Every structure is written in C-alpha cells, then in structure tokens.
Amino acid sequence: MPRTLKLSKQVFIHGLVITIALVAIQLLLDVCQNAFLLYMPPIGFAIFLVTMFAIQPIILGVLNIIVLHRLYNCEGWQIGFWLNGFFLLIFFSTINLLIQTSAGVPFSLGVGIVEVFLLAYPFGYLGKFSNRGCKSRNPQQTPTT
Amino acid sequence: MQVKLGMSSLKCYRFAYSRFTRNIATLLFIAIVLFVFVSPSAAAPDPPSIEWRKTLVGLQANSVIQTSDGGYAIAGAALSSGEATLVKTDSSGNVQWQKALGDAVSLAQTSDYGYVLFCENGDVVKTDAEGNVLSSFSLGVSGGARQGIITSDGTYIVVGNSIREGGETYAWLRKVDAQGNIFWDMNFTGGFRVSAIVNTVDRGCALAGNWKNNFWLARLDSNGNQQWSQNYAYGDPLDPHFVYSMAKTKDGGFILAGTGRWQSSNGMIPWLIKINSQGYEQFNLPYGQYPDDSFSAIVQTADAGYLVAKPGTASIMRADSSGSELWQMPLDTSAIISPSGYPASCFIPTKDGGYMIAGSTLANAFMIKISPEADVQTPVVTISSPKSKTYETSNIPLTFTVNGQATWLGYTLDGQQAGAITGNTTLTGLTVGAHNLTVSARDSTGLVGTSETILFTVGARFPSEIVFGGVAIAIAASVSFLLYLKRRSLYDYKNRGLKSFMKKQNLVEITQNRMVWTLIIISLCFILVFVQFFFPYVYYSSSSTRSNAPFEVGVTYVYERDNVDQIYNEVNHIKDLGFKVIRVNLVCDSNNPSDYLNTISDVFFSATRQLGMKVALIINNHNTPEDINYHLSKWGKDLAYIQILNEPDVASSWDMGALFTDDEAGSKFEEIYAIVEQHQLSAQLYTNFSPAFIVRTNLPIQFSENLNFVGFDVFMDSLLTLSPNMIQFLQKITNKDVVIAEFGMSTNNDATQSDYIIKGLNLFRNMGLKGCWLVYWNSADNDYGIRGRSTEQKVGEWIAQNA
Numbered sequence: 028m029p030r031t032l033k034l035s036k037q038v039f040i041h042g043l044v045i046t047i048a049l050v051a052i053q054l055l056l057d058v059c060q061n062a063f064l065l066y067m068p069p070i071g072f073a074i075f076l077v078t079m080f081a082i083q084p085i086i087l088g089v090l091n092i093i094v095l096h097r098l099y100n101c102e103g104w105q106i107g108f109w110l111n112g113f114f115l116l117i118f119f120s121t122i123n124l125l126i127q128t129s130a131g132v133p134f135s136l137g138v139g140i141v142e143v144f145l146l147a148y149p150f151g152y153l154g155k156f157s158n159r160g161c162k163s164r165n166p167q168q169t170p171t172t
Numbered sequence: 173m174q175v176k177l178g179m180s181s182l183k184c185y186r187f188a189y190s191r192f193t194r195n196i197a198t199l200l201f202i203a204i205v206l207f208v209f210v211s212p213s214a215a216a217p218d219p220p221s222i223e224w225r226k227t228l229v230g231l232q233a234n235s236v237i238q239t240s241d242g243g244y245a246i247a248g249a250a251l252s253s254g255e256a257t258l259v260k261t262d263s264s265g266n267v268q269w270q271k272a273l274g275d276a277v278s279l280a281q282t283s284d285y286g287y288v289l290f291c292e293n294g295d296v297v298k299t300d301a302e303g304n305v306l307s308s309f310s311l312g313v314s315g316g317a318r319q320g321i322i323t324s325d326g327t328y329i330v331v332g333n334s335i336r337e338g339g340e341t342y343a344w345l346r347k348v349d350a351q352g353n354i355f356w357d358m359n360f361t362g363g364f365r366v367s368a369i370v371n372t373v374d375r376g377c378a379l380a381g382n383w384k385n386n387f388w389l390a391r392l393d394s395n396g397n398q399q400w401s402q403n404y405a406y407g408d409p410l411d412p413h414f415v416y417s418m419a420k421t422k423d424g425g426f427i428l429a430g431t432g433r434w435q436s437s438n439g440m441i442p443w444l445i446k447i448n449s450q451g452y453e454q455f456n457l458p459y460g461q462y463p464d465d466s467f468s469a470i471v472q473t474a475d476a477g478y479l480v481a482k483p484g485t486a487s488i489m490r491a492d493s494s495g496s497e498l499w500q501m502p503l504d505t506s507a508i509i510s511p512s513g514y515p516a517s518c519f520i521p522t523k524d525g526g527y528m529i530a531g532s533t534l535a536n537a538f539m540i541k542i543s544p545e546a547d548v549q550t551p552v553v554t555i556s557s558p559k560s561k562t563y564e565t566s567n568i569p570l571t572f573t574v575n576g577q578a579t580w581l582g583y584t585l586d587g588q589q590a591g592a593i594t595g596n597t598t599l600t601g602l603t604v605g606a607h608n609l610t611v612s613a614r615d616s617t618g619l620v621g622t623s624e625t626i627l628f629t630v631g632a633r634f635p636s637e638i639v640f641g642g643v644a645i646a647i648a649a650s651v652s653f654l655l656y657l658k659r660r661s662l663y664d665y666k667n668r669g670l671k672s673f674m675k676k677q678n679l680v681e682i683t684q685n686r687m688v689w690t691l692i693i694i695s696l697c698f699i700l701v702f703v704q705f706f707f708p709y710v711y712y713s714s715s716s717t718r719s720n721a722p723f724e725v726g727v728t729y730v731y732e733r734d735n736v737d738q739i740y741n742e743v744n745h746i747k748d749l750g751f752k753v754i755r756v757n758l759v760c761d762s763n764n765p766s767d768y769l770n771t772i773s774d775v776f777f778s779a780t781r782q783l784g785m786k787v788a789l790i791i792n793n794h795n796t797p798e799d800i801n802y803h804l805s806k807w808g809k810d811l812a813y814i815q816i817l818n819e820p821d822v823a824s825s826w827d828m829g830a831l832f833t834d835d836e837a838g839s840k841f842e843e844i845y846a847i848v849e850q851h852q853l854s855a856q857l858y859t860n861f862s863p864a865f866i867v868r869t870n871l872p873i874q875f876s877e878n879l880n881f882v883g884f885d886v887f888m889d890s891l892l893t894l895s896p897n898m899i900q901f902l903q904k905i906t907n908k909d910v911v912i913a914e915f916g917m918s919t920n921n922d923a924t925q926s927d928y929i930i931k932g933l934n935l936f937r938n939m940g941l942k943g944c945w946l947v948y949w950n951s952a953d954n955d956y957g958i959r960g961r962s963t964e965q966k967v968g969e970w971i972a973q974n975a
Binding site: 060061064065068069071072105106107110111113114117118120121124125127128129131133157 | 686689690693694696697700701703704707708711712834866867868869870873874896900904905940
C-alpha cells in the first residue's frame with residue numbers, strides 16, 4: 028500500500044523520476060551515438076532511431092504509468108505506453124532544442140543535472156497530465172500528510 | 173420708376189453683356205488658335221541637333237558600340253585590302269587607334285575591356301583593349317553571319333543565314349564560349365532568314381528576321397530551348413516583308429523595324445511592329461506616306477518612343493510609343509545605314525541620352541553623334557512594390573510613384589497590358605512562377621515614362637489553412653463521434669442544458685474518454701515535432717538573433733573556363749564585391765609544366781596573392797596523386813583551405829570519382845590526406861558533405877578526426893529550412909565547426925536566386941557559422957552562376973552591410 032503524500036511532493040517525486048530517466052537515457056544515447064552511427068551504415072543509424080524513438084518511449088511510458096500507480100494509487104492507463112513515453116520524450120527534446128538554439132548550449136551532463144531539478148515539477152504535472160484519467164483504486168481518497 | 177430703372181438696368185446689362193461676350197469670344201478664339209497651332213508643337217519634343225560627324229575612309233561601317241571609356245568602336249568591312257576594320261575613337265569621334273582584322277558584321281566589348289569581332293565568314297576574333305588579337309576561332313559555318321552578342325554569362329551567341337543544297341535559305345544560331353566550344357546550336361529550316369538578335373533579361377535571346385514573306389520573331393531561353401516563335405503576315409502572301417533591325421522595349425517586349433509591300437502602296441514602304449514579351453502583336457504600322465523607303469535601324473527612346481533610321485531620305489524619324497510620327501531630321505549625308513549591309517547594330521543610344529549612328533557611303537563610313545532631345549522630360553516611374561524577390565502570396569500590392577502629374581497610368585504584367593489604373597493597387601490572382609512588371613505613366617503632353625522592369629516570383633505557399641482547417645475538422649468530427657457514442661450521458665446534459673454541458677467539470681469528464689485523450693496527446697506530439705523541425709530555422713532567420721562572430725562569404729570560381737586575360741579582373745571584381753574566399757578546383761597538368769592549365773593557375777594564384785584573397789582548393793575524388801603533389805608544391809603556400817574529396821557521401825557514380833563503398837571513400841581520403849600532410853602546409857583541411865550524410869554518418873565521423881572543420885552543401889529551399897537541424901547534427905557527431913561549402917540554387921530566375929542566397933546568408937550568419945561559400949561565380953553549363961546577374965550585386969550589398 029503506497030504512502031499517501033502531499034500532492035506537491037507527489038508531483039515533485041513523479042517529475043524527478045521522469046526527468047532523471049530522460050536525462051540518463053539521453054546521456055547514454057549521446058555517449059554511444061557515434062558507435063551506433065559507425066556500425067554498418069545506415070543500419071546502425073536505423074537501430075539508433077529505433078532505440079531513440081521506439082524503445083526509449085516505451086521505457087518512459089511504462090515508468091510513468093508505474094509511478095502514477097504507485098504515487099496516486101491508480102489503476103489502468105488512459106493512453107498507451109509508447110504514446111505516453113513519446114510525448115514525454117518529445118517534450119523534453121523540444122526543451123533541449125529550444126535551449127540549444129536560443130542560448131547556444133547543447134545538451135550535456137551539466138545541462139542534464141540542472142534540468143533534473145528545474146524540470147522536476149513541470150514534468151511531474153506533465154507525466155500526470157499525459158496519462159490523465161487513470162482510474163484511482165479509491166476515488167474517495169484524498170491526499171493527506 | 174421701377175420700370176425705367178429696370179429698363180435702364182437692362183440696357184446697362186445688355187451693354188455689359190455684349191462687351192463681356194465679345195471679350196470671352198475673343199479669348200476663346202485665341203485659346204483655340206493656341207491649342208490648335210501651338211499646343212501640338214509644344215507637346216511634341218523638338219528634334220535634337222547633330223553634335224558632330226566624322227568620316228572614316230575605306231571602311232564600310234557595320235556595327236558601332238559605345239565603349240566603357242565613353243568613346244566609340246566601329247567595326248565593319250574594309251572597302252579595299254589593308255584598310256582597318258576595327259576603329260576606336262574617343263567620345264568626340266577622334267580616332268585613337270585602328271586595326272585591320274577580318275571583315276566584321278558585329279562588335280561587342282568584353283568585361284576585360286577588350287573587343288569581340290563577329291566576322292561574316294563565321295570567325296570570332298577576341299582582342300585586348302588596344303585591339304591586339306588575343307585569340308580567334310571559327311564557328312565552322314560557310315559564311316553568312318549576321319550579328320553576334322555577348323550574354324551575361326560571358327558566352328557568345330552568333331546568328332546568320334546559309335543556303336542548303338537545293339537553294340533553301342535557313343537561319344542558324346551558335347552559342348559558344350570564349351574558346352569556341354559550342355554549348356548548343358540551332359538551325360531554323362524551311363525558309364527562315366535572321367537579321368537581328370538581342371539579349372533578353374532571362375539570359376536568353378530573341379531573333380528577328382523573316383519566314384518566307386512574313387516578319388518573324390523567336391524567343392529562346394538560356395539553354396537554347398525555343399519559348400515561342402511567331403510570324404506576322406500582312407497583306408497578300410506574295411507581298412514581301414523584311415525585318416532589318418530590332419530593339420528591346422522597356423515593357424519587356426520588342427519593336428521590329430523593316431519594310432514591306434502593301435497593297436495600296438507602289439513598292440516597299442517602312443514598317444514598324446510592336447510585339448509584347450509573349451510574342452503577341454501590339455501594333456503594326458505601315459508608313460505608306462514614305463514609298464520606296466524602309467526603316468533600317470531602330471532604338472527606343474527614354475519616353476518609350478522610337479527613333480528609326482530612314483535610308484531613303486537619309487534622315488531619322490521620331491515616333492511616340494504608339495508609332496505616331498513626331499518629327500524627322502535630315503542627316504545631310506548621301507547615304508545612311510543601308511539595309512543591304514548589316515544595319516542591326518548601327519544605331520545606338522549613348523550614355524548622355526543622345527544617339528550614335530554609323531553608316532556608309534560608297535567610299536567611306538561616317539559617324540554622326542546626335543544630341544539628347546532637350547524637350548523630353550518623360551515622367552519617371554519608380555516601383556516600390558513588388559520588389560525583385562520571391563513572394564509567398566498570390567496578392568501583391570503594386571506601389572509606385574511618378575515624379576509629376578500623370579494623366580494616365582497603366583501597367584504591363586508578363587508582357588500583357590493590364591489596362592489603366594488610377595494609382596496604387598493590388599496585383600491579385602498571380603500564378604506561381606516568375607513574373608515581370610512595368611508601370612507606365614503618360615503626362616499631359618503625351619509623353620510616356622516607363623519604370624524599370626521588375627522581375628519577381630510567386631512561390632508555392634504552404635497551404636496552412638488547409639492543414640489547420642483539416643486538423644480542426646478532424647478533431648471536431650472525432651469529438652462529435654465520441655459525443656454521439658456517449659449520447660446517453662449527453663441526454664442528461666441536454667436535459668440540463670448547454671450551459672451545464674460547457675462547465676469545466678463536464679468537459680473534463682469528456683476528456684476522461686480514452687480515445688479523446690489519445691487524440692489530444694497525438695495532436696500535442698505533432699505540434700512539438702513541428703516546433704522541432706521549424707523553430708531553429710525561424711529563430712535563426714530572425715534578424716534580432718544576429719551573431720557577432722566573424723563570417724566569411726566566399727564563392728566558387730571556375731577560372732579554367734575563363735581566358736588568361738579575364739582572370740585578374742574577375743578576381744578583382746570578386747574582391748570588390750566583398751568576398752573573402754575563392755574556392756577553386758585543382759587545375760594543373762603535372763606532366764607538362766608549360767601546359768595552358770598551369771599557366772592559368774599561375775595567373776589565378778598571382779592575382780589572389782596580389783589582391784590578398786583567401787583560396788580554398790578542392791581536391792576532387794578523381795584528381796591523381798601526381799597532380800595533387802604538383803599543385804601543392806607549386807601553389808600550396810597560397811592556400812588557406814584544402815578540401816579533401818568532394819561530397820564523398822554521394823560520390824557513388826563514375827563521373828564523380830566513384831566512391832561506391834565506405835572502404836573506397838575511406839582509403840581515398842587517407843591517400844589524399846597523406847599527400848597533403850607531406851607538404852606541411854598551414855592550410856586548414858575540410859571535407860564537404862551533402863545532406864545525404866544522414867545515411868552515411870560514418871564518413872563525417874571518421875574523416876573529421878583529421879579535419880579542422882567540416883563543410884556542408886545546401887542547394888534547395890527545403891534543405892535551407894531544415895539546414896539548422898542538419899548542421900547541429902553534423903556539429904554534434906563530428907564535434908567540429910561547420911562551414912557552408914557550397915550554397916546556391918540552380919535557377920535562371922535571378923529574383924529567386926537572390927532571395928534564396930540572401931535568406932541563407934542571414935540564416936548562417938545568425939547561426940554563428942564561420943562562413944558560407946556560394947556556388948558558382950561563373951557557370952556556363954547550369955544555372956548556379958551569379959556573375960553578371962543581379963544576384964552578384966545583391967550579395968555584394970549584403971556583404972557590405974552584414975559581413
């Protein structure tokens with residue numbers, strides 16, 4: 028039985044989990060990107076795309092739904108794993124692109140760490156919003172301390 | 173009393189009325205007399221005067237040009253052997269030098285201030301600025317050349333007539349470069365005769381002459397494709413008609429001058445035909461009042477009227493823009509520009525607004541300088557919109573100013589007269605493609621002023637209304653469908669009313685539906701993907717995001733296509749425009765040090781050394797190690813950048829050096845890199861990649877380890893839009909700076925090319941790239957070149973303001 032937390036804490040923890048996952052996967056992919064690209068081109072590039080836009084979203088989507096279930100005592104899900112993860116990924120990569128374009132700062136470990144804290148709340152809400160409507164096991168329950 | 177007073181008043185009134193009436197009648201009479209007898213002569217411009225005349229002994233003048241120094245050059249045939257056929261005079265007609273070259277029918281001045289003589293026998297002779305022969309070649313025709321011109325890309329087009337076996341006359345046309353290599357040639361068989369040729373604004377040309385007994389005009393594009401060909405028949409089919417001369421008109425059309433037989437005339441009479449840019453006749457005027465005469469040469473005047481040479485009376489005649497005669501001026505000479513010679517280029521406007529006529533008598537040639545028309549003050553029309561660029565709308569405001577009171581305004585769009593307008597208006601329903609526009613204004617004296625021709629393009633616009641409208645309809649339909657499925661619950665809302673339905677909690681309840689929410693998230697994903705695709709381009713294109721990093725604009729110059737004497741001037745011109753880098757091919761012959769290729773490379777590098785220009789050398793995939801070694805030994809120290817291989821990611825064809833596999837590309841790169849390294853040069857190394865690197869990403873990753881920066885080629889509008897994403901990706905995988913090594917678009921539309929290049933320069937500068945090099949300065953076999961086109965000047969202006 029999950030502990031009931033304040034909504035703000037629930038959102039922050041939710042966001043933290045999602046952003047850490049996003050940053051970690053992004054850093055991992057950046058590190059091994061050229062290894063992918065050098066492998067039997069363009070097969071390596073195709074595998075990289077599959078990893079980036081198929082596998083990664085599924086991981087994120089599953090993670091988001093698990094967190095929703097654990098934190099908010101939900102059951103089921105409103106949209107599929109992949110779409111949920113893809114939405115979170117595309118939102119995150121769009122933010123990185125905006126930062127890189129307008130501030131000239133490409134994604135890196137430092138940027139990722141800052142993003143984990145800055146984007147925790149927004150991504151907490153986003154994670155909740157993106158799969159809204161997952162049914163609570165006990166609709167009467169309200170978050171308390 | 174009242175009556176008396178009334179009568180008295182009436183008499184006074186009668187008296188006053190009769191005097192008043194007489195005065196008014198007198199004034200009216202004077203006004204009418206003035207209007208009838210004075211007004212026309214005031215409206216018509218006065219004839220100009222002859223400023224000077226000169227005689228050139230022993231020459232039959234066939235062509236005259238005003239030279240870059242304001243003087244004149246006359247070319248023609250020697251009336252006796254050994255006489256000069258090319259004469260250069262100063263601006264007052266004093267002979268500066270003369271040369272006995274071949275009998276020329278036409279003459280032109282080249283960009284290096286030399287001259288090109290087009291000879292009757294098909295020879296083309298190139299001289300320097302002093303008339304010394306530099307080179308000559310034959311067109312391989314059996315004589316009959318009529319006229320030659322130089323196009324804006326520096327090539328020559330020569331036209332003439334020959335006779336086939338069987339006696340049939342045909343017209344021919346050859347486009348050649350300065351070395352005589354033929355780009356394309358055409359024959360017009362079946363009774364065509366060509367008399368004159370002019371350049372057109374799209375780098376094509378127009379030919380005028382005759383088809384059988386009819387006038388004939390044809391329009392060709394820069395590749396020799398016939399755009400249209402029209403013949404103009406008048407009167408009886410057996411009545412002959414001949415074109416002697418042609419001029420381009422300010423509205424983009426053509427005016428033909430010649431002669432023809434008219435049923436009511438006793439013999440040949442002069443004839444004018446005005447043709448629009450699409451080949452449709454606007455008017456034709458037989459001048460039956462001048463029997464046994466012709467119009468042998470024609471120029472258009474500043475007010476869109478015409479000046480024609482009338483050899484029968486040795487005079488010139490002035491006509492307004494509709495062909496109505498205004499005045500005639502005798503030239504007091506025994507003959508003038510005989511139609512039996514080569515009259516097409518014997519009558520030219522001069523830089524001071526006057527005119528120059530060159531003609532011949534039996535024993536010598538003469539030059540007559542005619543002053544500008546003093547009374548002609550044509551309205552000056554300036555168009556401020558549209559500009560020479562690409563628009564993404566089919567409705568463009570037409571905004572212009574006229575320096576004075578205009579009694580009539582009109583415009584011509586794509587050669588079609590669009591009728592009268594009252595002022596600024598909007599051009600609506602413009603089709604996608606290139607358009608040309610002129611605006612004309614007529615003042616109260618009947619003089620017509622015409623604006624410069626504006627070339628603009630309407631580009632295909634992204635159908636955002638359809639896309640967004642379609643998405644909105646799809647969402648509305650989906651939601652309606654879902655609501656229909658939930659009609660039972662809706663029934664409750666219906667009972668409770670629409671206001672209740674629109675409440676937040678009820679709307680939230682609808683979004684609990686799994687399909688509705690999926691639709692919302694998919695829509696958001698689409699929006700974010702669009703942002704990722706287009707935000708970088710939109711952001712960097714904005715002038716407010718300007719980077720202050722140094723930005724080098726360069727250009728690729730194929731100097732091996734130019735003559736030795738052209739190269740220095742071209743390099744100097746490139747420098748004057750503000751380019752910092754010249755990118756060139758590796759051109760040399762290691763087996764023969766005295767080979768011409770080595771000579772021109774020497775000339776080129778000497779010029780860049782003197783003028784302080786940076787050089788980027790392209791080592792192409794097919795260059796041999798011997799040539800690379802020879803070139804780097806000889807000119808390596810003059811290089812700022814060396815490009816190893818050209819687009820290895822797409823070089824999978826034999827003509828591009830055939831790097832089919834990654835192993836081939838890699839080993840070729842290693843081989844060239846090793847040769848370059850041996851020379852220990854200070855030049856920075858780079859390789860340029862096309863957008864196809866996306867599927868061969870291993871090449872930039874592997875090569876960049878040995879490179880100082882990587883190049884990227886952009887040659888399409890869609891690629892320009894996506895280029896920020898691609899450049900960022902290339903930077904990411906290579907960890908190197910990116911320079912745009914080839915940037916340009918293959919188009920013969922100057923406005924589109926200029927627009928594209930300026931957009932790209934702004935984008936790449938704002939991205940903080942180190943440079944952008946354009947392709948090509950000169951390109952004779954495709955439409956990438958910018959030399960001699962308006963793009964050249966626009967890029968120069970951009971560099972002056974931005975780089």
